[in-house]
Amino acid sequence: MGDSTEMPAEQSSPWTVMDVAEFMHEDTEEIICPWCGYEFQDSWEFEENGEHDCYECEKPFKFCRIIDVTYDTERIEP
Numbered sequence: 402m403g404d405s406t407e408m409p410a411e412q413s414s415p416w417t418v419m420d421v422a423e424f425m426h427e428d429t430e431e432i433i434c435p436w437c438g439y440e441f442q443d444s445w446e447f448e449e450n451g452e453h454d455c456y457e458c459e460k461p462f463k464f465c466r467i468i469d470v471t472y473d474t475e476r477i478e479p
């Protein structure tokens with residue numbers, strides 16, 4: 402038994418709507434309509450979370466902005 406498929410660990414290529422099998426979206430950089438897959442280009446103008454109608458299919462959906470906080474540190478001379 403061998404593993405014939407190689408999965409690249411880190412792929413920098415942007416994700417496309419076509420790759421998505423089902424329209425539930427998490428961790429996307431823009432708001433994606435869970436009905437039709439439409440990608441909002443102005444997600445940053447939206448509230449942190451709420452409800453919106455899709456521009457494309459006009460169906461309502463809920464969205465939530467995930468804010469991931471990370472920290473960097475480096476030494477400074479005392």
Ligand SMILES: [Zn+2]
Nearest residue numbers: 434437455458
């Ligand atoms: Zn839509």
